[in-house]
Amino acid sequence: MAKTVSSADVIIVGAGASGLMCAIHTGRKGLKVLVLEKNKKPGMKILVSGGGRCNFTNLWADPREHYLSENPHFCFAAMSRYSPWDFVDMVDKHQIGYHEKTLGQQFCNDSSKQILAMLLDECAQTGVTIELNAEVTDIQPDDKGFSVRTQNQTFEAKKVVLASGGLSLPKIASALAFQTANKLDLSVVAPRAALVPLTWNTSDKALFEPLSGISLDVVASCLGVSFREGMLFTHRGLSGPAILQISSYWREGESVSINLLPDVDAESWLRETREQKPQSMVSSQLKTLLPNRLVEQMDGHWFEDIQIGNLSNTKLTHLAKQLNSWKFKPGGSEGYRTAEVTIGGIDTAELSSKTMECKRYPNLYVIGEAVDVTGWLGGYNFQWAWASAYSCALAL
Numbered sequence: 089m090a091k092t093v094s095s096a097d098v099i100i101v102g103a104g105a106s107g108l109m110c111a112i113h114t115g116r117k118g119l120k121v122l123v124l125e126k127n128k129k130p131g132m133k134i135l136v137s138g139g140g141r142c143n144f145t146n147l148w149a150d151p152r153e154h155y156l157s158e159n160p161h162f163c164f165a166a167m168s169r170y171s172p173w174d175f176v177d178m179v180d181k182h183q184i185g186y187h188e189k190t191l192g193q194q195f196c197n198d199s200s201k202q203i204l205a206m207l208l209d210e211c212a213q214t215g216v217t218i219e220l221n222a223e224v225t226d227i228q229p230d231d232k233g234f235s236v237r238t239q240n241q242t243f244e245a246k247k248v249v250l251a252s253g254g255l256s257l258p259k260i261a262s263a264l265a266f267q268t269a270n271k272l273d274l275s276v277v278a279p280r281a282a283l284v285p286l287t288w289n290t291s292d293k294a295l296f297e298p299l300s301g302i303s304l305d306v307v308a309s310c311l312g313v314s315f316r317e318g319m320l321f322t323h324r325g326l327s328g329p330a331i332l333q334i335s336s337y338w339r340e341g342e343s344v345s346i347n348l349l350p351d352v353d354a355e356s357w358l359r360e361t362r363e364q365k366p367q368s369m370v371s372s373q374l375k376t377l378l379p380n381r382l383v384e385q386m387d388g389h390w391f392e393d394i395q396i397g398n399l400s401n402t403k404l405t406h407l408a409k410q411l412n413s414w415k416f417k418p419g420g421s422e423g424y425r426t427a428e429v430t431i432g433g434i435d436t437a438e439l440s441s442k443t444m445e446c447k448r449y450p451n452l453y454v455i456g457e458a459v460d461v462t463g464w465l466g467g468y469n470f471q472w473a474w475a476s477a478y479s480c481a482l483a484l
């Protein structure tokens with residue numbers, strides 16, 4: 089039988105990015121905070137983030153541009169209260185070295201461990217208690233506030249913050265946010281894996297699999313959205329930042345259009361080359377712009393390797409289309425196993441955008457990735473975790 093413990097003013101479920109941030113700012117207000125974490129270590133996603141260097145924020149994070157949600161306005165209030173510079177201030181205070189990699193993305197010089205150590209240090213300074221190996225199985229409103237059940241104990245608190253994250257990396261994550269929403273009849277935006285590699289469909293696999301390891305700068309477009317970044321061929325499909333970004337917009341059954349030569353109008357270039365160097369082979373011309381292995385593999389599929397002067401207008405136009413808008417139809421995505429985030433989550437219509445409190449369950453709050461707000465790749469997701477946590481803490 090689970091033992092009931094009278095516990096804290098506020099229970100935060102999840103010692104991840106948002107949970108720890110919320111604990112710090114709630115602890116600073118003098119409230120007694122208990123964080124329950126299912127894993128034996130806190131902040132495991134922080135540790136694996138940014139390839140071990142934690143891309144902890146993005147200085148250009150713009151709620152109007154870099155976030156996906158059924159309600160794109162929802163994140164404005166929290167994001168305006170806690171800016172990327174606020175987080176950078178804390179990083180500076182802890183003398184953690186960092187650098188901008190690209191496009192406003194801030195990474196630790198050494199290790200993600202420093203960001204986690206900073207958050208844990210701030211928690212310790214404000215007297216926050218973190219209980220590890222405490223997997224929450226149930227959250228129920230009762231006459232004293234909420235009862236929060238783990239396998240061995242039942243905790244009581246007036247206020248509860250659900251900061252249990254999304255479904256990506258199943259070994260670390262749990263579906264608690266979705267299970268709780270289900271029990272409390274809170275509406276949910278259906279989850280799907282995002283910032284995730286896309287896989288070959290069965291008919292493309294044999295042709296493209298040998299290209300594994302090739303990377304190039306592309307523009308990937310889907311459903312009216314485009315990203316110009318790197319793309320990587322893998323055994324399973326396509327990866328790299330351009331593909332991870334577009335995966336958040338891609339829907340089952342849709343194609344992704346890939347421009348393999350973003351700086352070249354392939355039709356004009358092929359026409360000019362046909363006129364100026366008619367004796368040269370199509371493949372040797374393509375190799376001036378594209379990796380040799382890619383050209384050799386597409387020989388016989390996208391083009392016939394003849395003298396370019398003999399290329400008919402129809403074949404030239406066909407090749408140009410492959411180069412500037414190759415239609416890649418993914419078989420699927422690699423799913424939550426490799427996804428960085430979960431799109432969807434607890435419907436923002438259930439929450440106050442200022443406090444993150446549930447409209448129908450006063451004193452229950454939801455923050456971070458559990459909410460239907462998802463950022464682009466590049467430090468935007470942590471910025472949402474910090475900002476939603478901070479806004480919530482102000483209201484607790």
Ligand SMILES: Cc1cc2nc3c(=O)[nH]c(=O)nc-3n(C[C@H](O)[C@H](O)[C@H](O)COP(=O)(O)OP(=O)(O)OC[C@H]3O[C@@H](n4cnc5c(N)ncnc54)[C@H](O)[C@@H]3O)c2cc1C
Pocket residue numbers: 101102103104105106107124125126127130131132133134136137138139142143144145222223224225251252253254256257260261262263264427428429455456457458466467468469470471473
């Ligand atoms: C490989 C990888 C790399 C990433 N890199 C970056 C990056 O560089 N920059 C960036 O901005 N974003 C990155 N992200 C995304 C970022 O990690 C998340 O968006 C962010 O951690 C979300 O914060 P959160 O607090 O909502 O969830 P989390 O950080 O996932 O924290 C949730 C916590 O709740 C705990 N928990 C779950 N269920 C329970 C339960 N039932 N009981 C108790 N505890 C529970 C979990 O163990 C976890 O500690 C990356 C994600 C992955 C998977």
